[in-house]
Amino acid sequence: MTETTPDVPSAAGQSRFRRLAAMLWADKFALVAMIFLIVVLLCAILGPMLLDNLATRQNLRGRNAPPFDLTRGWAFVLGADALGRPLLARIIVAARNTIMVAAGAVACSLLIGAALGLVAGYSRRGLSQAIMRLADVIMSFPSLLMAVIVLYMLSASVTNLIIVLAITRIPIYLRTTRAEVLELRERMFVQAALVMGASARRIVFRHILPMVLPTLLTIATLDFAFVMLAESSLSFLGIGIQPPEITWGLMVSQGRPYLTHAWWLSFWPGLAIILTTLSLNLLSNWMRVALDPAQRWRLEMGKKND
């Protein structure tokens, strides 16, 4: 939006930020979600630097140590895994790989899928058909099978994992975007822009994309959890992230054999996945309202009304 209103004094930019902050304050769930995500992000950035030694040091006397026992030190508050490594430290360290793979894959598939979807929705028949058939091909191929093939041929690294996961998720964004664009391009305000002589680029980015974005962001947050779990199943098959590298998904699958007598091995990393996705969901929900001028009042008026 700033691109077209640069002549508004910079005070407006500041007040816009304050307005957003006030709207975030009004929605307590979103606020907590935001704080949680910032904590996760800090863990991802700083965790491996500070806790790498602690998280990888084996301690066979403390195998499967139960949680809530502080005698071994604060790092063991969530218990220890099958090799006696403290779960809390491992979760914090694993945040980096997890977030990197999930965010990378979701961001890539969102960007590529939305771009292709916009083109497919707005362009002529031929090109649109070509893009859609491509999406059909990707969708008809079992995504895990494709991942196995690709990762078998390439080496299993974080980058390759991101690429593979991104490709398999592209059709979802592509199809959603195209469907919305097909509807939006017939809207009266798009016609009005055409009458003014607006270029295709302007119509797509200024009039259509902002209307599609909330839907895409909602899908992206839901997809976040899916990608985290898909990554763990790839790791489980031995073609994803490999130990000693860790991710939350990998921790869940590593804890699986011990579920009957040491539930905490899978539970804590699972909880981390759930909380992260939930927070993203709450935040995207808040964002959908906060970015829509017609809905904004819901946040701005607070709870004065019943």
Place this chain on the structure above:
Amino acid sequence: MTDHLLEVRNLSVEFHTAGGRVKAVQDVSWHLDRGEVLAILGESGSGKSVSASAVMDLIDCPPGKITAGQILFEGRDLLQMDSNERREINGKRIAMIFQDPLSALNPVYRVGWQIEETMTIHGTPRAEARAETLELLGRVGIPDPATAVQKYPHQFSGGQRQRLMVAMALALRPDILIADEPTTALDVTVQAQILSLLEVLQKETGMGLLLITHDLGVVAETADRVVVMNGGRIVEQGTALEVYRNPKHAYTRDLIASAPGKGAMSGGVAKEGAEFLKVRGLGKKYGAFEALKDANFELMPGECLAIVGESGSGKSTLAKTLLRLEEPTAGTAFYKGRDLFAMSPKELFAIRREIQMVFQDPTQSLNPRMSAYELISEAWAIHRDILPKDRWRARVAELLDQVGLAPEHADRFPHQFSGGQRQRIAIARALALEPEIIICDEAVSALDVQVQAQVIDLLADLQKRLGLAYLFIAHDLPLVRDFADRVIVMQGGRIVEQGTVREIFDNPQETYTRNLLAASLDPDPEVQAARRAARDLASA
């Protein structure tokens, strides 16, 4: 005091909304007798539909809340009944028809089945219901009922669908029929047919008819008594003639004064200089269907040329081909001597500045995520040579002022404006490009009568000051009579007649034009009564 069929006493309804509690109606009282037509007249937001919704138990609680009052049906208070009792009355004793018949019919069932259903759920045997349905369809004037029952809703025209709705409402022989803007979505000629159908049926069955409308013409045509509402209160009630002749409240006086069709007619503007637009043999085909056939006309500088006709007559197709939103399949159009259809994209881009359009529904033609400032200044972001960026703010303020809005409205979003204000923004946006021609596609038909009058005044004023030419597409004939200089009458994609307003309105040559003029409703009940008498005489 319970001798009325339906009586609403001191009804107050509140809604809880963003802006706090809104009193939708306050202390509203009216009554309806058997065999009577009562009209509730008001603009949008006046609360005219709320009391009828309360009668039908259609108010969502919450956010709605009935805070006071009684609704007596044959002496029993509907508001005290439980929902089972209400269901027995709804549909069976009190039926309702809505504005948009397409959304009220289920598209996946045959219409015969849907009408039968209303009867069978109230206990009529299927075979009996089937026979009754055939008879009903005949009575509401659907041709060939036996095949019609086998069809789906989309196979009927708008007017026929409204007839189907009437048939459905009448299936159980209700004592009261509530019609909420039953003809607003229909063409004038179809509107006249539906209204006379309602009238005939009401006389036949002796039911009470409650008509909710914003149209003085509809009141004049059908109503015995009228209740005028404004801002949630009843400002006036009386017989239709009494209220029209002798309005006591300032609001009613204003409403009647702003009804179009009373001003002087234009005899056309002097033909001097070269024409702006010269259209020859313009045609548009969609496959085998010809939406537009062989259109020929001129538009002079400073002239307002109206295009009238029913829906599907090709009015909008004409506008869209001229703007190159649709590619024509035949003919030429010259704008200041240059062929519009032979232009390169670059030339066309330049022409876009000079021919602008104002759309029917400002709610849809303004991007909901852009502020008024962004909407208006977008014109200059597209055509960069008009205005340097540092002057945009000032010019937007100027334009807002020109269309009667305040400069501080610039940072508001479309949903924060009323319908009339939104249309003003759309006009300001069109003006931002300093056009020579503005094409108005039903630009005021979605607005309330008074707002309509204001917007028309604005357009006329701008025409005078800036020397604009208008191509004014409308279905509202009184409005055209007041505002336009010349008129083109279209039917089935063809121009059937064109001439100055005076020629067309005083001396129409074609039967189609005459029918169109006869079907349009006058706000004066006496004029309508005379027309009705003439019609009855002609049909007798």
